[in-house]
Amino acid sequence: MHTMTAPTAADLTRSRDGQGDFLLPPPNPDERVPCRIDPVDLRRLDLLALLTAAGIAPSAGDRAAIDRLSELPGSVHAALHRWLEQAYGFCR
Numbered sequence: 896m897h898t899m900t901a902p903t904a905a906d907l908t909r910s911r912d913g914q915g916d917f918l919l920p921p922p923n924p925d926e927r928v929p930c931r932i933d934p935v936d937l938r939r940l941d942l943l944a945l946l947t948a949a950g951i952a953p954s955a956g957d958r959a960a961i962d963r964l965s966e967l968p969g970s971v972h973a974a975l976h977r978w979l980e981q982a983y984g985f986c987r
Contacts, residue, residue, distance in 0.1 A: 938964075938969070939961060941972075942961055943961065945979055945980075946979070
């Protein structure tokens with residue numbers, strides 16, 4: 896069984912010298928670009944995931960309804976999730 900380990904600087908240098916592929920160093924979290932996702936978008940994605948998990952495939956005309964539901968406050972969204980979870984008998 897093979898286990899993976901993080902490459903060392905010597906591994907990276909050795910790979911470059913061989914003119915082959917080499918592994919990139921892991922990303923530095925301090926260099927990440929800040930990104931905030933709008934809560935409405937998060938609620939929309941969460942609702943789509945919940946419907947999919949419940950086996951409910953939204954039809955093409957449902958997009959507007961899902962968008963409007965996603966604009967409602969988080970408390971309404973939480974109640975909607977609770978109702979769907981209870982009705983379809985699954986947990987997150």
